[in-house]
Amino acid sequence: MNKEILYVVDAVSNEKNVSKGLIFDAVETALAMATRKRFGMHMDVRVAVNRNTGDYDTYRRWLVVDDEDPNFESPERQILLSYAHSRGLDVEVGEYIEEKIESVEFGRIAAQTAKQVIVAKVREAEREKLVSSxxxxxxxxxxxxxxxxxxxxxxxxxxxxxxxxxxxxxxxxxxxxxxxxxxxxxxxxxxxxxxxxxxxxxxxDVNFLIELMKLEVPEINQEMIDIMGAARDPGSRAKVAVRANLPNIDPVGACVGMRGSRIQTVTTELNGERVDIVLWNEDIATYVMNAMAPAEVLSIVVDEDKKTMDIGVDKDKLSQAIGKGGQNVRLASELTGWTLNVMSVEEAEAKTEAEQQAILELFISRLDVDEEVAIILVEEGFSTLEEVAYVPREEFLEIEAFDEEIVNELRERARTALLTEAIAKDTPIPADDLLTMKGMDKELAYKLAEMGVRTMEDLAEQSVDELLEIEGMDKDRAAQLIMTAREPWFSESA
CATH class of the missing domain: 2.40.50.140 (Nucleic acid-binding proteins)
Structure with missing residues (x-):
């Protein structure tokens, strides 16, 4: 029977163009299944076929498991470590104990079982071979x-x-x-x-749209035009942002094609999905205005900290700007990466006025100033106590209505108000020298304060690795900040 195994392996391997090793594995699996059917399905069986002679041996085996293993299921397939050691067996958890048993004859095994195993293995190998390409x-x-x-x-x-x-x-x-x-x-x-x-x-997938654009617009593959982003509502509408790498190219026109021929081909492939080509711009406000097309944007209020924008449009064009089910603003938001709040110009103005009034009242109450001074601060772009407290003195002095004495007083009052607020919240406050240090920003200064780094001296004693624990920090910036904080050391040494 050993020659018959070699014959079967050779024949199937040649017919299906798969390795002989795979067919040997299938034969071993079939023999193991036949053995279990004969002696008991509860057993764990391993069959080893000699690849040169076709001879084979059959082993019943038990997996060695820890005495406390909750997954211990059956003594028919597993054996406890302590019991194995008591039998004088030198084994470890995860190893197998094997016992040689009588082998079934290859010619008498269930032919259907062997056939199914071999066919399944061959199909799996053929499929893997095809897929790998x-x-x-x-x-x-x-x-x-x-x-x-x-x-x-x-x-x-x-x-x-x-x-x-x-x-x-x-x-x-x-x-x-x-x-x-x-x-x-x-x-x-x-x-x-x-x-x-x-x-x-x-x-x-949005990448399907991008690859179709590359296929239809040769300038994209030639790197004359870049796709800067895309957003899709599959089957309905999409937006693609593009920019030109050469000054004499119109990226939007190139993507649309003569009489819309190129974009129409893409639309047809996408089952009629409408595709808007948007001109990318490094100025985010301009980019958002382009992304909101066909709606005409009349006003924009940007909140960089929250990465949101309030967009004002004509009241009669509000539904167009929002789009059916919010589609237009949703795609524009996804394309630009900003949260966009669309409203009428009147609503935008009312919201802005309300926000400015809130800031005005904040300055009046927390800085203890009259309305005239608070209005000047708002008109000059101040919106928080932190800005009043830590904006560079030179910029503050550029305000014609304020002299040095007033500037110093406003800064001092703002810092006192912030300190009072921090004490109430038990929030660590960075020292002035850290807040005003070159290369420092307010957010980072407060993160450092939470780490116990409140002064330039504290920062000077830190290592680059310690600063890298801060989210968003990189080695170059960490090293530069530490060197800046240590500059007073070098001055003293000189």
Whole structure:
């Protein structure tokens, strides 16, 4: 029977073009299953086939587990460490104890079982071989023919017996799919599933849109135009931000094409999805205004700390700016990375006025100044006590209405108010020299204070590694801050 095993392995390996080692593994699995059926399914069996002679031995085995292991299930497959040691066996947890048993004959095993195991192993190997050729194509567009559609999604025939799946959630909503139709998609991932690796394709991913743009607009592949970002509501609408790398190129016009030919091709592929081409701008306010198209933005109030913008539009154009179900503002927000609050100009002005009034009242009450001084501070762009307390003195003195005495007094009052507030909240306060140190900002100064670093002297004694514990800190900045804090040391030494 040993020669028969060698014959089967050789024949199947040549027929299916898979390694002999894989077929030997399948034969061993089939023999192990047949042994369990004969002697008891509760057993754990291992079969070892000699790759040269075809001879094979069969072993019953037990996994060694710790005495306190809660996963101990059955003495038929497992053995406690203490019991193994009591039998004089030198083993450790995780190892196997094996006992040689009678082997079943290869010619008398359940033929169907052996066939199923071998066929399953061969199919798995063939599938892995096919899929491996697509691993380098992840992130690219691929084309296939619709093979079938079921509850899982759409299965594509990629040729050479390769198959891909477009899951339901990766399809464009309301898209009609017909068998044998050609369909393009974005190769998203190779997913490991129980039956083997599966090629996963997407038509709803934002990268599908980006790759289609690269396909239709040669200037993008030639790096004459860059795609700076994209946002999609699959099957409905999308926005793509572009910029030109050469001064004589119109990036929007190049992407749209003559009479809209290029963008129309993309739209057709996306089942009628409307695509807006947005001109990117390094000025975030201008970029947001472009992203809000076709709505015309009349006013913008920027809050950089919260990364939000209040956008004012004409009252009659409010619904257009927001879009159906908030689509336009949602896509613009996703594209720019800012939270956008769209309102009418009247509402925006009322909100701004209310915020300014709140700041005005804050300055009057906390700085103990009259309304005239508070109005000047608001008009000059001050919005918090921290700004009054720690804005550079030179900038403060540029305000014509204030002389040096008034500036010093306002700064002192603001710092006193902040100190009082911090004491009430039990919040560590950074010293003035740390707050005003070159390269320092208010947020970082307060983070340092929370670490116990309240003065320049404290900072000078820190190491780069200690500062790297602060979120967002990098080595270069940490080193520069420490050297700046140590400058007084060098002056004293000189």
């Amino acid at each position: 697509y691993r380098d194509k992840v992130g690219q567009l691929i084309m296939g023919t619709v093979k079938r559609v079921d509850r899982k999604g759409v299965f594509l025939d990629l040729g050479d017996n390769a198959e891909a799946l477009i899951p339901r959630e990766e399809m464009i909503p309301r898209e009609m799919v017909h068998n044998s139709a050609r369909m393009r998609g974005y190769l998203k991932e190779i997913r490991q599933e129980q039956r083997g690796p599966q090629i996963i394709v997407s038509r709803s």
